[in-house]
Amino acid sequence: AAGVIQSPRHLIKEKRETATLKCYPIPRHDTVYWYQQGPGQDPQFLISFYEKMQSDKGSIPDRFSAQQFSDYHSELNMSSLELGDSALYFCASTSGQGARKLFFGSGTQLSVL
């Protein structure tokens, strides 16, 4: 069965650079969530989209933005990267019929040097 696909798997950037993370949800899933997980920490909710519209917003810095496209894939854009942005970024998707169950991707490991 198809899963949530995230790219790239690993990303190395320097301070003040920009990064774009991509998420391809499971086919027919209309809702996408983004989470950030620092080393030894629990996943922190960043932002979510339902039917291409922003649905909810968590502790997402103003330097970050995201959107969901017509094909339901989503991109998280991160600018002016800081050392503290180094983390594992997960994307999860769900469909209307199973809105309480999230399917997670393998994540993008972002390292800011």
Add this chain to the structure above:
Amino acid sequence: LAKTTQPISMDSYEGQEVNITCSHNNIATNDYITWYQQFPSQGPRFIIQGYKTKVTNEVASLFIPADRKSSTLSLPRVSLSDTAVYYCLVGDPPRGQNFVFGPGTRLSVLP
């Protein structure tokens, strides 16, 4: 969303049954209880979900008392590969509203 409280860590031995209890005193009428498992550097994986009484699947059982203010995840005969962090999430958010991950339980299975 209901706040949850779980033990920070638990140790067990292979072959034993492990029970992890989650407290959610302010659970709302429409809230469901969902458990996720996470291995290092991997995304959380759905284990089981329930609303009341008992739910069982091929991986685990979920026990929910009548007042629904707590729930217990039961893992039968754990193996070393069950070493992971387990998260209890409670809520029934409208589509797209956030699921909050609280501090999970770090389960260590020893040989």
